[in-house]
Amino acid sequence: MPPTRARTSGPAASPSRVRAARRTLSNETNRIGARRVVRSGPAAAQSACVAAPSAHMHDLFQLEKERVQASQTRERAERDQRNERQRMIDEKLLEARRTAQENRPTALGWRGYNDYEVDLLRAEHQRETEALHAQLHAQALEIDALRAEAARHAQSREEARVSDDALRARVSELEELLATTDTRYAALASEASSSAERVRDLEARLADAEALRRRLHNQVQELRGNVRVYARVRPPRDDGTSVELRYPDALQLATQLEVRAPTESAMGAASVKTHHFAFDHVFPPSATQADVFEHVSDLLQSVLDGYHTTIFAYGQTGSGKTHTLEGGAQVDWAVPSTWQGDDVGLIPRAMHLLWAAAQAQQVHGWAYTFEAQMVEVYLDQISDLLGDHARCDVVHTGHHSHVEPAEVVPLARPEEVYQLLARAKKRRQVAATKMNERSSRSHSVFALRVRGTRADGQTSDATLHLVDLAGSERLATSGSAADPQRLREAQSINKSLSSLADVMAALATHAKHVPYRNSALTWLLKPCLSQGAKTYVPTTHYRLMLLALSPLQAHLGETLCSLRFATQVHGTHLGPARTSRQRPS
Ligand SMILES: Nc1ncnc2c1ncn2[C@@H]1O[C@H](COP(=O)(O)OP(=O)(O)OP(=O)(O)O)[C@@H](O)[C@H]1O
Known part of the structure; x- marks a missing residue:
């Protein structure tokens, strides 16, 4: 029985651990059995099914051992691959260093050129920056001017409003005056018409007086x-x-x-x-x-x-x-x-x-x-x-x-x-x-x-x-x-x-x-x-x-x-x- 075997095969184990070992074992058994069947064909499989429990355990250990070995082998191969890759990288690195060493003078030349270019770019950048600053400054001035203009406009608007108010007041004053004047005008018009009458009368009298003056003047001259x-x-x-x-x-x-x-x-x-x-x-x-x-x-x-x-x-x-x-x-x-x-x-x-x-x-x-x-x-x-x-x-x-x-x-x-x-x-x-x-x-x-x-x-x-x-x-x-x-x-x-x-x-x-x-x-x-x-x-x-x-x-x-x-x-x-x-x- 598996639980007994587990108790006898080693120090006392907890029930959960035993159940896990059994499961593992079962799985491994199935796997190994399957492999054997694959390797030995149906006859071998049949015999495996009927093998004794100790042999079976041994197989299990054996399988486990193989498995570990395979895993180690795999790890070794992977390590080798890694080492190989590391070696190749090192070689490439070496190669690159060598190449870099060889290309160093050229690189230095490029660096000078690049520095020159960088300087040019910097100068250009500087110019652009300055131009932008100038533009910015001009815009700032323009903004200031516009603000001043806006302030002036606001002031003129205010003044216009004040003067408009004054004008309105004056207009209403004048309207009042006009009304008074109209009344006075009407009075004066009637006065003027009677004055015109008087003027006509006076003019007629003046003409008579002028004629008389001339006549008298002439008479005086005559008398003289x-x-x-x-x-x-x-x-x-x-x-x-x-x-x-x-x-x-x-x-x-x-x-x-x-x-x-x-x-x-x-x-x-x-x-x-x-x-x-x-x-x-x-x-x-x-x-x-x-x-x-x-x-x-x-x-x-x-x-x-x-x-x-x-x-x-x-x-x-x-x-x-x-x-x-x-x-x-x-x-x-x-x-x-x-x-x-x-x-x-x-x-x-x-x-x-x-x-x-x-x-x-x-x-x-x-x-x-x-x-x-x-x-x-x-x-x-x-x-x-x-x-x-x-x-x-x-x-x-x-x-x-x-x-x-x-x-x-x-x-x-x-x-x-x-x-x-x-x-x-x-x-x-x-x-x-x-x-x-x-x-x-x-x-x-x-x-x-x-x-x-x-x-x-x-x-x-x-x-x-x-x-x-x-x-x-x-x-x-x-x-x-x-x-x-x-x-x-x-x-x-x-x-x-x-x-x-x-x-x-x-x-x-x-x-x-x-x-x-x-x-x-x-x-x-x-x-x-x-x-x-x-x-x-x-x-x-x-x-x-x-x-x-x-x-x-x-x-x-x-x-x-x-x-x-x-x-x-x-x-x-x-x-x-x-x-x-x-x-x-
Ligand atoms: N009333 C006067 N008051 C001051 N000076 C006078 C007066 N009359 C004439 N004279 C002076 O006497 C001078 C002669 O006068 P005037 O030339 O007028 O004379 P006449 O009669 O015109 O002479 P003729 O016929 O030669 O032209 C001028 O210097 C003139 O100034």
């Missing part, structure tokens, strides 16, 4: 006589004794002048005779340029109203005609700084006055243009003082006279008249005489044509003539007789002045024939002198003679002649004044 005479005595100079001149009504009307002149009776007795003269105004030597202008300015206003106005300066050489008309010794038209002084005469003052009056008339709807001509009459020949035309002719058209082809200069500003005076002065024939070293040897005529138009179709067209007559003189005292040229000049001047006197006399006596053609001067001044002649449309002509007088004893004879001529002129009545203003038909 349409050939007015102002006498002006210039201050005495150091170079001679003065005649005794008296001004009896100087503090009242200032119209009288008395000349106390020594005389001899038929019996040879010396005495002093007082000559009395009366004119529209007498200016003593103390009178200034402004005083004279003040008395002339009302006539000048008439030019804008369409009244032709002529101012003659008459008197002997050196008596102050040019001084009164253009200006005194302080004034030099080539030097602008002298243009504004007190010494400035009538022509520039008249230009400024008319200009200002024309501006003032704009409220009545008038617009005026100014153009000037300046000519001289020298040796009975008319020549241009503003251009190069030495020989000019007078052309009478309607109630105007033109000198052709003398230059006509439009004036855009009153100051432009200074340049004209400077131009004219250069051209004037000036020669030295004993009496006045600046004595002018020709008559000069400054003509300012003033044309006005009004929106309603009214027009006005009048000319202001300012005539500086050459000085009358006695041939014996002036020294002209010794010089043929001077003699011709003096004769021509005296002839033209006596022609002027003849024309005045003919007009005063209403003579049928008025000798205008006797001299170029009277022919030129015909429209200024004549009144109501059949060949003319009668228009207003205001004439003023400025009689310049020298107070010197040496000039007494000339002074008395001039005073008598002026008296004759003063008595001349040339008929009523009429305006050239035309109303639209």
Whole structure:
């Protein structure tokens, strides 16, 4: 029995161990039996099955022994294989070392090359790294800039919001204001409509008043006589004794002048005779340029109203005609700084006055243009003082006279008249005489044509003539007789002045024939002198003679002649004044 055998075959074993040994044994038996059958065939197998138990055990040991041996053999073979593999690996290792030893120089070369490559790669890597850093830095900056921009935008948005709020507030304020304004506007509109009514009424009254003013102005001029005479005595100079001149009504009307002149009776007795003269105004030597202008300015206003106005300066050489008309010794038209002084005469003052009056008339709807001509009459020949035309002719058209082809200069500003005076002065024939070293040897005529138009179709067209007559003189005292040229000049001047006197006399006596053609001067001044002649449309002509007088004893004879001529002129009545203003038909 297997359990007994187990107990007897060795030290006492645990039941579990016995069961395991039996199983092992059974398995081994089956295995060995199977081998034997395979090795010995069916007969051997049969005998094995029937073998005794001891033999069997022996076989088992034998089998076990074989098995162990086989296993050892197997392990040995495996060990050998391993050793063989180890040996082969060692050989290969040896071989590889040998090869590596042989290839060492090449490897070293490769290593150098590789190091070089590595360096290149490192450098490139470095560059790339730096480029990336730079890019990174740039992007960082860009980000910063964008952030700043975003911050700015945010701030602007905030500001815009604030300003938007303010604007909204302002809009609502304005809306309120608009509403108030609308209400006020409605009130004002109704007020305006009643005001417009009042304005129309006032305008009508103003127009009536303006017409009345003109009518009255004209009547005043009429009452004063349409050939007015102002006498002006210039201050005495150091170079001679003065005649005794008296001004009896100087503090009242200032119209009288008395000349106390020594005389001899038929019996040879010396005495002093007082000559009395009366004119529209007498200016003593103390009178200034402004005083004279003040008395002339009302006539000048008439030019804008369409009244032709002529101012003659008459008197002997050196008596102050040019001084009164253009200006005194302080004034030099080539030097602008002298243009504004007190010494400035009538022509520039008249230009400024008319200009200002024309501006003032704009409220009545008038617009005026100014153009000037300046000519001289020298040796009975008319020549241009503003251009190069030495020989000019007078052309009478309607109630105007033109000198052709003398230059006509439009004036855009009153100051432009200074340049004209400077131009004219250069051209004037000036020669030295004993009496006045600046004595002018020709008559000069400054003509300012003033044309006005009004929106309603009214027009006005009048000319202001300012005539500086050459000085009358006695041939014996002036020294002209010794010089043929001077003699011709003096004769021509005296002839033209006596022609002027003849024309005045003919007009005063209403003579049928008025000798205008006797001299170029009277022919030129015909429209200024004549009144109501059949060949003319009668228009207003205001004439003023400025009689310049020298107070010197040496000039007494000339002074008395001039005073008598002026008296004759003063008595001349040339008929009523009429305006050239035309109303639209
Ligand atoms: N009222 C005055 N006050 C001061 N000086 C005057 C006055 N009148 C004339 N004179 C001076 O007398 C001089 C002669 O005057 P002006 O040249 O005006 O005379 P005139 O009459 O024009 O002479 P002519 O006929 O020869 O041209 C000038 O030096 C001028 O300045």
